[in-house]
Amino acid sequence: MTASTDTSISADQLLALYEQMAVIRRTEKAAHDLFLAGLVKGTTHLAAGHEAVAVGASAALRPGDYVFATYRGHHHAIARGATVEECLAELMSKATGVCKAKGGSMHLTKASAGMLGSYAIVGAHLPLAAGAAWSAKLRGSDQVAVAFFGDGATNIGAFHEALNIAAVWSLPVLFICENNLYMEYTPIGSVTAVANPAADRAPAYCIPAEVIDGNDVVVVADAVSRAAARARAGIGPTLIEARTYRHFGHSRTDPATYRPPEEVAEWLGRDPLDIAMGRLAELGVPVERAIEADDRAAQVVEAAVAAARAAPGADPADALTDVWADGGSQWRT
Amino acid sequence: MADMTSAAADTDRGLIQAVTTVAADTARQPGPTVTYREAVAEGLARELRRDPSVVCLGEDIGKAGGVFKTTQGLFEEFGPTRIWDTPISEQAILGLAMGAAMTGMRPVAEIMFSDFFAVCWDYLANEMPKMRYMTGGQVTIPLVVRTANGGGLGFGAQHSQATENWTLAIPGLKIAAPSNPADVIGMMASAIRSDDPVVFFEHKGLFASKGPTAPDGHFVPLGEAAVARSGTDITVVSLAATVPMALVAAEVLAQEGASVEVIDLRCLIPLDMAAVLASLARTSRLLIVEENPYQGGWGGTVASIAADEGFELLDAPIRRVAAASVPLPFADALERQVIPTVDSVTAAIRALLAY
Numbered sequence: 001m002t003a004s005t006d007t008s009i010s011a012d013q014l015l016a017l018y019e020q021m022a023v024i025r026r027t028e029k030a031a032h033d034l035f036l037a038g039l040v041k042g043t044t045h046l047a048a049g050h051e052a053v054a055v056g057a058s059a060a061l062r063p064g065d066y067v068f069a070t071y072r073g074h075h076h077a078i079a080r081g082a083t084v085e086e087c088l089a090e091l092m093s094k095a096t097g098v099c100k101a102k103g104g105s106m107h108l109t110k111a112s113a114g115m116l117g118s119y120a121i122v123g124a125h126l127p128l129a130a131g132a133a134w135s136a137k138l139r140g141s142d143q144v145a146v147a148f149f150g151d152g153a154t155n156i157g158a159f160h161e162a163l164n165i166a167a168v169w170s171l172p173v174l175f176i177c178e179n180n181l182y183m184e185y186t187p188i189g190s191v192t193a194v195a196n197p198a199a200d201r202a203p204a205y206c207i208p209a210e211v212i213d214g215n216d217v218v219v220v221a222d223a224v225s226r227a228a229a230r231a232r233a234g235i236g237p238t239l240i241e242a243r244t245y246r247h248f249g250h251s252r253t254d255p256a257t258y259r260p261p262e263e264v265a266e267w268l269g270r271d272p273l274d275i276a277m278g279r280l281a282e283l284g285v286p287v288e289r290a291i292e293a294d295d296r297a298a299q300v301v302e303a304a305v306a307a308a309r310a311a312p313g314a315d316p317a318d319a320l321t322d323v324w325a326d327g328g329s330q331w332r333t
Numbered sequence: 334m335a336d337m338t339s340a341a342a343d344t345d346r347g348l349i350q351a352v353t354t355v356a357a358d359t360a361r362q363p364g365p366t367v368t369y370r371e372a373v374a375e376g377l378a379r380e381l382r383r384d385p386s387v388v389c390l391g392e393d394i395g396k397a398g399g400v401f402k403t404t405q406g407l408f409e410e411f412g413p414t415r416i417w418d419t420p421i422s423e424q425a426i427l428g429l430a431m432g433a434a435m436t437g438m439r440p441v442a443e444i445m446f447s448d449f450f451a452v453c454w455d456y457l458a459n460e461m462p463k464m465r466y467m468t469g470g471q472v473t474i475p476l477v478v479r480t481a482n483g484g485g486l487g488f489g490a491q492h493s494q495a496t497e498n499w500t501l502a503i504p505g506l507k508i509a510a511p512s513n514p515a516d517v518i519g520m521m522a523s524a525i526r527s528d529d530p531v532v533f534f535e536h537k538g539l540f541a542s543k544g545p546t547a548p549d550g551h552f553v554p555l556g557e558a559a560v561a562r563s564g565t566d567i568t569v570v571s572l573a574a575t576v577p578m579a580l581v582a583a584e585v586l587a588q589e590g591a592s593v594e595v596i597d598l599r600c601l602i603p604l605d606m607a608a609v610l611a612s613l614a615r616t617s618r619l620l621i622v623e624e625n626p627y628q629g630g631w632g633g634t635v636a637s638i639a640a641d642e643g644f645e646l647l648d649a650p651i652r653r654v655a656a657a658s659v660p661l662p663f664a665d666a667l668e669r670q671v672i673p674t675v676d677s678v679t680a681a682i683r684a685l686l687a688y
Binding site: 099100102103112129130133136139158164165168169321325327 | 414428435436467469471472505573603608
């Protein structure tokens with residue numbers, strides 16, 4: 001794996017990233033508790049443990065860039081600027097949800113912040129991100145597009161079609177794999193012919209790739225900065241395989257008993273929040289400041305939970321809106 | 334089909350003969366004519382000239398001019414930054430189009446044969462029609478998916494299907510299927526300018542057909558059916574290649590003294606049921622002619638609405654002439670058994686008029 005040797009991130013910036021990660025961690029814990037309390041229906045796919053990928057990447061991107069995420073996407077929505085309240089309200093079927101409670105946990109989207117959706121069909125959004133990158137190229141903008149995806153997506157056709165065309169057309173797109181070692185309940189290594197499911201495929205498409213520590217927010221920010229710079233320079237796509245780990249199961253109340261206890265213990269010992277805390281200490285930031293940041297995160301999430309709980313439920317009239325661009329759903333005369 | 338026995342006759346007239354007959358009528362009309370295939374390229378060219386955000390992508394659409402020559406001349410006029418040749422990657426084609434549509438472009442993607450929708454179905458079924466809705470209206474997806482559709486040319490079961498009913502099963506897609514060159518141009522304009530995803534079915538059996546060209550600025554709004562022939566005894570609802578088929582049948586029956594009204598639906602979504610019900614009010618009889626299999630074909634939706642809202646207008650049962658519910662066979666003699674023909678339509682009209 002590539003280690004970070006030279007970072008441009010200051011102590012204050014790192015503290016802000018730490019606080020963002022703390023907000024996401026506490027949001028996911030709240031979502032879990034609300035699900036167990038019966039206030040979140042359907043399903044959730046929590047990203048606790050993956051915070052450094054979203055926050056590090058977001059720190060390296062510009063406001064105008066495009067992000068496409070998966071059904072495990074709460075962290076990306078929040079990292080790109082969706083509020084915790086509108087995300088939790090969405091999960092809780094409230095009218096104030098970021099998608100008016102029409103999407104749910106798997107489809108958090110904040111288009112005004114360039115977060116162009118969370119997609120629940122594995123791999124589907126990689127070609128979409130390539131399309132947004134193609135659009136940026138056609139319009140002569142210097143935007144880049146990013147597709148975040150899981151290790152499981154590397155075995156579906158859309159992954160390969162997207163990588164090939166992105167390389168052939170030199171598109172300004174970043175493919176960032178969050179390799180958490182399991183495709184749902186199955187170890188990715190047991191169903192994939194190569195050791196690094198994303199990075200080892202990239203050479204076949206002449207796309208530069210690196211495997212990084214996805215739990216170190218600084219390492220992620222550095223890698224994404226390099227890749228975005230390549231994209232903006234017109235050099236083409238980059239693939240980053242960020243190794244990370246889920247703190248919860250795949251979805252809902254999955255206890256993830258298919259993961260060996262020693263593996264879980266090893267990864268919990270490499271918690272992205274702890275790693276960032278260690279880096280803050282190295283930079284001479286007093287631990288109290290990190291604790292203060294965590295306290296602020298707790299307050300933000302607590303207030304968001306209260307506001308989302310108090311919000312009105314989804315408006316039944318909204319069931320028949322937003323099919324067409326005119327706002328309606330009329331399909332016949 | 335409504336009447337399999339008449340379709341088996343050796344004298345049966347298939348789609349090609351229907352197209353040839355209608356084309357012969359058109360050739361007698363004054364003014365310049367254009368083929369359906371040329372109209373596709375012309376419709377695209379007009380929008381490419383008008384709006385720099387329009388961009389085309391697909392397999393062999395550039396230098397090759399399209400496997401059906403429906404994009405002939407576009408690469409020469411607009412160049413590689415507007416007309417993009419892709420690999421054989423249908424998911425990438427539709428995914429790229431959608432990502433670009435969400436970020437300021439108006440892409441026109443070609444899927445060479447509509448049968449290939451099956452390999453990129455996720456985009457047509459789960460992505461394009463749902464993202465606006467799932468996000469509470471946050472994103473807009475102004476794109477067109479063009480495709481060559483339908484049978485009658487002996488391409489076999491995987492290159493001959495009429496798949497418009499596949500897309501009809503998914504709320505959130507607009508569905509256009511023009512029957513003549515002027516409509517191709519006018520509906521291409523409305524499809525490309527639409528802020529919603531539009532699936533644009535170009536019928537393979539019509540590519541060689543001719544018709545009057547469209548004047549500059551010609552625009553046919555999506556969801557407006559046309560009365561292709563006025564009549565008073567029966568309404569025949571048709572779409573794309575079944576329009577010329579119905580017109581030939583109407584002409585045959587006119588010689589027998591019957592007055593057949595032919596409605597060209599033009600679009601399945603929006604579905605112009607007002608036009609169908611207004612015609613039914615004039616004729617009191619309804620026949621639907623479609624190339625989809627009877628099993629799950631679009632005619633079932635039209636029939637159900639007509640039965641529900643037009644029951645009092647009817648003097649006879651609603652009938653459908655549709656394809657048989659089998660895969661499309663290769664040999665002409667077999668294909669004629671499966672898809673509607675002039676003779677099967679004529680026989681069905683006669684039977685309904687006699688009811």
